Amino acid sequence: MLKIRVIPTLLWKDFGLVKGVSFDSWRRVGPVLPAIRVYNSRDVDELILVDIAASLEGNPPDHDSVSDFSEECAVPFTVGGGITNLEQIVALLHAGADKVAINTTAYSNPNLIETAANRFGAQCVVVSIDAKRYADGRYSCYSHAATIDTAKMPVEWAKEMAARGAGEILLTSIDRDGTMLGYDLELVEQVANAVDIPVIASGGAGSYDHMIEVVKNAGASAVAAASIFHFTEQTPTGAKNAMQAAGIPVRRNFVSSAAK
């Protein structure tokens, strides 16, 4: 049976990891490499690394750094931030990324999703959607690290991205990001119901119960989280234990049967 994944999200800016609240008020949380090393040694299901400054500042992906980071990562490694063309994706895959996450460029050049999916396969292309809820309850997608309102509705945009060949949607609630108040269940449910590709819920996890409810009640295929792992005692393993106790299939850490 396919397992529900618990994915630590690493937000990378300049020389270290940061974490903000609603894509603002960034706090430094430490260097990147040791964090990847620790998550890898604890055998997490997957890691997502996003260079949050790249699109804002117009920088291309830093594949040299990605190469160093991936050296420490024996689990699936998704890299995002600043990707604008196919050559950069090739370079990232060669540097050790397994999947790429594309956000801002998907709005200005949705063809990139198609050409990337045709070339590298849908499974390699994660479309990242940052959504904000208006006072009237409608949602809108934002680009450039949540600074520009694209006026696209997440449901419609997710459908279009899936039709163009996206393999997964990384769906982040801008309002919930960093608040640890829980995922935006309505947002996740709307998008997960609208597409047939897996949806990774992101933004707002503050407890294991939040993860359980977004899987059980909103249909998430995976849960991504940052603050909860950076700023509390809670861990990906703890999350999986709690999820398992709640009847959600999770991956158990590997124990060899060999007497070697």
Add this chain to the structure above:
Amino acid sequence: MKIAIVNYGMGNLGSVRRAFEDIGAEVCVANHPAAIYDANRIVLPGVGAFTEGMKCLANAGWAPALHEVVIQQGKPLLGICLGMQMLATTGHEGGETKGLGFIPGRVQRLDVIGCKLRIPHVGWNDVNYLKDDVLFDGIPDHSDFYFVHSYAFVPENQEHLIANTSYDCDVAATIRNGNVFGCQFHPEKSSKAGRLLLKNFMDYVPC
């Protein structure tokens, strides 16, 4: 023990190289077919589309070189994900494309073979053994491996099927025809279980 990674322009080359280096193998990234002749083991990695993959293999003359080294000389080959799928006779992705034909079978989209769940099949899923194999030495039955694919290998001959995974329907997880092995999952991204499998592949001595 030297392993050549076939670099045909597609695939998560970096991850595959890292994984083999990790287990102590001497790794050579083969950018040209000539580079696979002096290796002891060959790995055909892959993420991507069948048609595109076969096109890349055909363009650079990989297919005849692989045939010579793997089929005639009998060097062990491990195909991963798309690399496994390209071992098939035919792929059915936007029309029919001829594969390498190392293991008889066809590659079809998951929904065509009966899967009604979300596609692609992404994440950790348990691998269930249908028979004992050297590839799984020291790895308990039902261990989780990382999958990410939309198409599946349907072997013509059940004998070639080593292990399945279940995603609404049975999906070939590992296949083998003599010295030719294929994994639908990504051992290079399957943490400790994956490292052990790669080590088993390196340690395997063909009769």
